[in-house]
Amino acid sequence: xxxxxxxxxxPKHPLMRYLDEKLPMPRLVYNAIGSGYPVPRNLxxxxxxxVLAGFCLMLQIVTGVVLAMHYAANSQVAFATxxxxxxxxxxxxxxxxxHANGASAFFVVVYLHIFRGFFYSSYKAPREMxxxxxxxxxxxxxxxxxxxxxxxxxxxxxxxxKVITGLFGAIPVVGEPIQIWLxxxxxxxxxxxxxxxxxxxxxxxxxxxxxxxxxxxxxxPGSSNPTGVEVKSESDTIPFHPYYTAKDxxxxxxFLILYFAMVFFLPNYLGHPxxxxxxxxISTPAHIVPEWYFWPFYAILRAFTADIFFGLxxxxxxxxxxxxxxILCWFFLPWLDKGPVRSGHYRPLFRKFFxxxxxxxMLVLFYCxxxxxxxxxxxxxxxxxxxxFLHFLVILPIISSIEKPEPLPYSITEAVLGKxxxxxxxxxxxxxx
Amino acid sequence: xxxxFGILAGLFFSLSVLWAFISGAIAVAPVLGEYGQFTxxxxxxxxxxxxxxxxxxxxDGPFGTWDLxxxxxxxxxxxxxCAACHSLKFVAFRDLEELGYDKGQVKTIAAGxxxxxxxxxxxxxxxRPGMPTDYFPSPYPNEIAAKAANNNAVPPDLSxxxxxxxxxxxxxxxxxxxxxxxxxxxxQQFPDFKVPSTGHxxxxxxxxxxxxxxxxxxxxxxSYAEGQPKPTIEQMSTDVSAFLEWTAEPKKVKRTQTGWPVxxxxxxxxxxxxxxKKQVWAALKPKKKHTA
Numbered sequence: 001x002x003x004x005x006x007x008x009x010x011p012k013h014p015l016m017r018y019l020d021e022k023l024p025m026p027r028l029v030y031n032a033i034g035s036g037y038p039v040p041r042n043l044x045x046x047x048x049x050x051v052l053a054g055f056c057l058m059l060q061i062v063t064g065v066v067l068a069m070h071y072a073a074n075s076q077v078a079f080a081t082x083x084x085x086x087x088x089x090x091x092x093x094x095x096x097x098x099h100a101n102g103a104s105a106f107f108v109v110v111y112l113h114i115f116r117g118f119f120y121s122s123y124k125a126p127r128e129m130x131x132x133x134x135x136x137x138x139x140x141x142x143x144x145x146x147x148x149x150x151x152x153x154x155x156x157x158x159x160x161x162k163v164i165t166g167l168f169g170a171i172p173v174v175g176e177p178i179q180i181w182l183x184x185x186x187x188x189x190x191x192x193x194x195x196x197x198x199x200x201x202x203x204x205x206x207x208x209x210x211x212x213x214x215x216x217x218x219x220x221p222g223s224s225n226p227t228g229v230e231v232k233s234e235s236d237t238i239p240f241h242p243y244y245t246a247k248d249x250x251x252x253x254x255f256l257i258l259y260f261a262m263v264f265f266l267p268n269y270l271g272h273p274x275x276x277x278x279x280x281x282i283s284t285p286a287h288i289v290p291e292w293y294f295w296p297f298y299a300i301l302r303a304f305t306a307d308i309f310f311g312l313x314x315x316x317x318x319x320x321x322x323x324x325x326x327i328l329c330w331f332f333l334p335w336l337d338k339g340p341v342r343s344g345h346y347r348p349l350f351r352k353f354f355x356x357x358x359x360x361x362m363l364v365l366f367y368c369x370x371x372x373x374x375x376x377x378x379x380x381x382x383x384x385x386x387x388x389f390l391h392f393l394v395i396l397p398i399i400s401s402i403e404k405p406e407p408l409p410y411s412i413t414e415a416v417l418g419k420x421x422x423x424x425x426x427x428x429x430x431x432x433x
Numbered sequence: 434x435x436x437x438f439g440i441l442a443g444l445f446f447s448l449s450v451l452w453a454f455i456s457g458a459i460a461v462a463p464v465l466g467e468y469g470q471f472t473x474x475x476x477x478x479x480x481x482x483x484x485x486x487x488x489x490x491x492x493d494g495p496f497g498t499w500d501l502x503x504x505x506x507x508x509x510x511x512x513x514x515c516a517a518c519h520s521l522k523f524v525a526f527r528d529l530e531e532l533g534y535d536k537g538q539v540k541t542i543a544a545g546x547x548x549x550x551x552x553x554x555x556x557x558x559x560x561r562p563g564m565p566t567d568y569f570p571s572p573y574p575n576e577i578a579a580k581a582a583n584n585n586a587v588p589p590d591l592s593x594x595x596x597x598x599x600x601x602x603x604x605x606x607x608x609x610x611x612x613x614x615x616x617x618x619x620x621q622q623f624p625d626f627k628v629p630s631t632g633h634x635x636x637x638x639x640x641x642x643x644x645x646x647x648x649x650x651x652x653x654x655x656s657y658a659e660g661q662p663k664p665t666i667e668q669m670s671t672d673v674s675a676f677l678e679w680t681a682e683p684k685k686v687k688r689t690q691t692g693w694p695v696x697x698x699x700x701x702x703x704x705x706x707x708x709x710k711k712q713v714w715a716a717l718k719p720k721k722k723h724t725a
Contacts, residue, residue: 041717083523253707265495273597
């Protein structure tokens with residue numbers, strides 16, 4: 001689907017005409033990310049992060065496949081083969097640092113991408129499916145990243161795996177058998193390491209498949225935009241190529257500078273020193289912390305310190321339920337946040353709760369998740385967790401029914417060029433199309 | 434309907450966590466005066482120096498290079514002192530060429546170590562002189578032997594020590610120089626605190642009592658070659674910390690030196706990308722009205 005004014009693919013070269021007849025792959029690309037995809041003309045730089053996330057996925061797959069050629073998923077040698085990669089494999093240190101920091105970079109851009117979705121309510125109709133698939137990708141990413149962190153078989157790998165798989169033990173009655181079945185033993189060992197490696201190799205390709213669905217679903221209604229006003233006429237859009245390919249190219253350059261600065265100058269900054277100690281099942285680290293991208297959810301897990309209903313739901317189970325619900329509730333956002341206006345720019349009440357409620361809450365949860373389980377961090381994360389659930393499940397539904405939005409521009413063109421110009425485009429734009 | 438369920442679920446989670454907050458607050462209430470401390474602080478929490486003093490090495494920072502003379506001195510300290518108890522299992526003798534030794538010197542160094550081998554005639558386990566392709570051997574045949582020789586504490590492998598502790602080489606240097614008698618203030622404040630008979634007081638070690646006896650005890654314990662700095666305890670500690678920084682990441686300097694051209698190219702490419710973007714988007718700007 002596309003807007004009626006979308007440019008049509010017209011292969012000129014006979015070879016391309018032949019290919020278009022037999023396998024219209026170039027046509028697909030042309031309509032997906034080429035001149036055949038009309039995009040609102042007013043996207044700001046927050047709209048760069050989708051492309052960057054796709055880039056990160058490819059980067060992780062390429063570096064990961066090469067690393068897998070030199071790594072051995074066996075608990076006896078996994079730590080040593082990781083060091084073999086760092087010391088003896090040609091440019092192995094660079095591949096490994098690119099992969100480890102690539103995971104962090106992937107989460108940075110995806111968190112910004114989600115942040116964009118929250119502020120501009122990109123999840124609202126008609127883009128619910130895009131949002132749902134996006135949350136699925138995020139969940140798959142978390143699973144993949146968790147299993148990848150186990151592979152070097154350092155202390156944090158081992159104890160992180162033990163804590164996270166231990167969560168399944170919180171399920172009443174069947175919890176423990178499920179945990180043993182998942183791990184292939186009573187504690188993480190060779191069986192667990194092997195299956196984690198297998199799944200860590202598989203899941204990125206599953207992610208890639210869901211990304212294709214995510215983009216497919218996006219192309220049905222077309223991209224959203226900062227005003228939240230839908231496309232009304234041809235003057236509201238510009239072709240993806242060359243306008244957004246050029247803009248994304250610049251964004252990619254800035255991203256790569258920051259990313260490679262980390263890879264070459266601070267490659268271990270986001271890691272934990274304990275993971276350079278080989279896994280030791282009989283020595284527990286003083287503080288077990290997951291990677292930074294799990295901190296907000298780890299804080300929610302640890303916030304539940306008291307049994308509920310006089311012990312009917314133990315604290316641990318409650319924490320596990322809350323941690324998963326913290327992300328699962330995003331699935332319902334399109335129906336919880338009902339108002340017709342999308343962009344936070346025109347939603348005064350939503351904006352207040354967003355900037356002074358949700359964002360500080362996320363920062364507090366992030367900080368507390370990385371801190372040891374001591375006061376005042378536990379109490380802070382309890383208050384922040386309470387607000388987190390209130391925000392998504394109570395405040396958003398209420399706001400969307402009582403809020404009086406500010407007046408919207410008539411169209412995207414008007415928002416860009418102003419009313420007085422009578423939505424007039426420059427002459428050169430016509431020739432550019 | 435979804436919204437009603439959502440609100441109920443939201444209230445359920447929020448009230449549950451607030452319940453945990455209140456029960457926690459009640460537990461804390463009696464000691465609210467000292468907020469954040471449920472129990473009396475432990476001696477090691479008060480007297481443990483969390484942050485080792487800064488150690489400046491030539492390999493630090495984005496422009497760092499290896500100080501080969503220092504690395505050779507550090508290797509000498511490792512070989513003559515640390516190697517008695519600590520292995521260095523991820524480092525091969527051939528790697529020492531990076532410290533400025535030539536092939537012959539590496540061969541001699543390797544031959545000075547006995548590595549596990551097999552007798553070619555009887556097939557029995559034995560030892561043989563090391564070769565450049567061998568890795569540094571462990572001073573103990575196995576972990577049980579290591580425990581038995583060290584009051585049940587296994588001396589950790591040192592290959593990655595500079596990456597496996599907060600502070601890295603600064604921490605190693607601090608531990609080596611942080612021994613001393615228990616401070617009077619500690620004895621007064623915590624009369625119950627006692628360093629076990631197999632331990633040694635060290636203010637940079639998390640429990641304040643480290644199993645390792647002070648390894649560097651006297652100036653000149655290792656005799657450096659002519660023209661090298663005086664082997665004071667401070668100097669030897671710094672040198673061996675620098676050496677362990679190298680063993681933890683022999684590719685460190687190559688890494689930072691690769692970084693600059695990569696960043697330079699990316700900066701150039703990004704400027705071009707910005708100019709290209711500006712030019713492409715210029716076509717969209719409405720033409721300015723001619724004003725009289």
